Amino acid sequence: MKKIALLGATGSIGQQTVDVVNMHQNEFQLVSISVGRNINEARKIIKACSPRFVSVLHKEDRDMLQLEFPHVTFAYGHEGLIEAAIYEEADIVVNAVLGSVGLEPTLEAIKRGKPIALANKETLVTAGHLVMEAARKYNVPILPVDSEHSAIYQCLQGQDEKAIERLILTASGGSFRDKTRKQLEGVTVKEALNHPNWSMGAKITIDSATMMNKGLEVIEAYWLFGLPYDKIEVVLHKESIIHSMVEFQDTSVIAQLGTPDMRAPIQYALTYPNRLELPNAKRLQLWEVGKLHFSQMDYSRFRCLAFAFEAGKQGGTMPTVLNAANEEAVTAFLDGHISFLQIENMIETAMNRHDVMQNPCLSTIKEVDLEARQFVRSLITKRG
Numbered sequence: 001m002k003k004i005a006l007l008g009a010t011g012s013i014g015q016q017t018v019d020v021v022n023m024h025q026n027e028f029q030l031v032s033i034s035v036g037r038n039i040n041e042a043r044k045i046i047k048a049c050s051p052r053f054v055s056v057l058h059k060e061d062r063d064m065l066q067l068e069f070p071h072v073t074f075a076y077g078h079e080g081l082i083e084a085a086i087y088e089e090a091d092i093v094v095n096a097v098l099g100s101v102g103l104e105p106t107l108e109a110i111k112r113g114k115p116i117a118l119a120n121k122e123t124l125v126t127a128g129h130l131v132m133e134a135a136r137k138y139n140v141p142i143l144p145v146d147s148e149h150s151a152i153y154q155c156l157q158g159q160d161e162k163a164i165e166r167l168i169l170t171a172s173g174g175s176f177r178d179k180t181r182k183q184l185e186g187v188t189v190k191e192a193l194n195h196p197n198w199s200m201g202a203k204i205t206i207d208s209a210t211m212m213n214k215g216l217e218v219i220e221a222y223w224l225f226g227l228p229y230d231k232i233e234v235v236l237h238k239e240s241i242i243h244s245m246v247e248f249q250d251t252s253v254i255a256q257l258g259t260p261d262m263r264a265p266i267q268y269a270l271t272y273p274n275r276l277e278l279p280n281a282k283r284l285q286l287w288e289v290g291k292l293h294f295s296q297m298d299y300s301r302f303r304c305l306a307f308a309f310e311a312g313k314q315g316g317t318m319p320t321v322l323n324a325a326n327e328e329a330v331t332a333f334l335d336g337h338i339s340f341l342q343i344e345n346m347i348e349t350a351m352n353r354h355d356v357m358q359n360p361c362l363s364t365i366k367e368v369d370l371e372a373r374q375f376v377r378s379l380i381t382k383r384g
Contacts, residue, residue: 002270005032005090005114007081007105008097010041012201013119013145013262017094018045020267023279028270032087034080034097034105039065046072053087055080078104085109092270094145095120098203099327100320100369103127107362110134117269119145121220122327126320127365128223142224143269148217149224150265151243151256156225157273159248167221168245168253170237171297174208177238181301187340189333206330210343215308219319222312229313234305236295241284259284303344307351316358317368318351324372325350332380346376 004021008014009030021028034055035042046054046069055075056062062076075083078101085093085105093109094117095102102120107130109116116135118124124131135142144150148169156164175194176184192209193202207213214234221232243265245255258264259282267278299306304326311322329343338346350372357364 001027001029003029003031003089003091004270005084005087005093005109006030007034007085007093007095007102008036008120009033009045010035010038011096011098012204013096013266014094015041016263017096017266018049020263020270020278021049024267024276027276031089032084034084043068052089053084055084081105082108086112086114090114092117094266094269095123096145098122098201100126100323103131103365104362106131107134110138110140113138113140115141115143117143117145117266119266121146121216122323124220124223125216125323126369127360127362128219128319129359130362130365132223143272144220144224145262145265145269146217146220147260147262147265148244149221150268152221152225152246154256154268155244155246155254159246159254161225163249164225164227164231165247165249165251166231166233167225167227168247169214169217169221169232169234170240170242170244171211171214171234172208172238172240173236174211174213175205176209177236181341184341185339189336192333192340202334203327203330206333206343207326209340210304210330211302212304212308212326212330212343212347214302215305215311216323218305218308219312229309234297236297238293239289241289241292257284304347307344307347311351314356316356317360317365318354318356320360320365320368321350321354321372322347324369325376328373328376328380332376337380346379349379350375 006017021030030049030051032053033051036057039061053073059076062074066074082105086108092115095106096119100122102123103126106116106123144153152167175192193205204213218232240260242255242257245253247253261281264278311318325347329346332338333343
């Protein structure tokens with residue numbers, strides 16, 4: 001039985017991971033979890049899965065839950081999150097937290113030799129060089145959970161990676177894929193959260209609408225698979241049936257297909273290199289789909305994707321600024337403080353004022369992250 005530490009258990013990916021665990025109770029056991037503010041959902045997971053260690057965000061929630069579940073060990077805050085990641089009994093860590101807060105727990109778990117099932121793309125975006133260097137040093141596998149990177153990972157099984165010509169990430173286009181930039185003026189939060197294909201959390205759904213989510217995935221792919229940015233491409237594919245593709249030197253293209261269901265890549269990361277049945281999942285019937293559509297990416301329409309390529313190519317601390325500025329701007333949009341198009345304006349402004357530092361250490365990354373966030377917040381305050 002594989003014992004799992006799950007970071008971000010009450011989020012979208014976290015809850016679907018819990019679903020996978022509950023479907024295969026003879027295969028998996030949750031021994032450690034971290035949760036944020038959704039204490040009601042945390043209670044459900046504790047009752048259903050009986051983890052031995054639980055970290056929450058706030059001390060008062062820790063104290064309250066400790067009284068309710070006296071046989072569970074509780075912790076809180078950033079230190080608690082790290083404790084959840086390095087929990088001794090865990091055989092694998094699923095990092096499904098939101099944002100760059102997932103970086104340090106990942107690094108600490110790697111140092112303990114724990115395989116990482118990575119759904120927290122910001123970890124590689126902000127400090128890919130540190131994470132991959134640590135993974136090599138401690139001989140720890142980084143198993144992708146994002147559907148696109150899982151697809152590429154699966155396409156590469158048994159292949160000579162030296163023969164790769166390019167990676168092709170597919171993008172649904174998000175909630176506003178058929179709108180012009182003019183039509184994006186004045187769109188609402190409710191409209192932005194209405195994703196046509198996937199059920200995801202609020203932040204990642206907005207990132208999908210701006211195409212920043214795909215931009216972060218491009219940077220993540222760079223670190224996971226070691227190809228230069230000019231060999232990583234993005235194509236619009238509205239149906240989300242082909243999750244990504246790999247082209248080889250002989251022009252052969254291998255694609256991974258499936259219905260849009262995040263439980264499949266989550267389960268594959270947990271069972272790799274083996275596979276298990278996925279109960280109650282909708283199987284792909286191509287005759288039901290009928291047609292698959294593809295179109296070339298318009299980088300002037302989806303400016304955040306262009307920002308991500310540029311940040312990745314500049315390297316160093318620039319991806320940290322990209323991610324931090326985006327997180328703050330998306331939060332401001334969700335809270336009603338800025339418009340949808342102002343998200344990309346704030347990211348661009350933050351990037352333009354930053355002087356890149358190459359090969360940053362962890363403390364430098366944290367300083368740059370904080371400075372970028374404070375700058376974007378100052379822009380929002382000036383608008384108010």
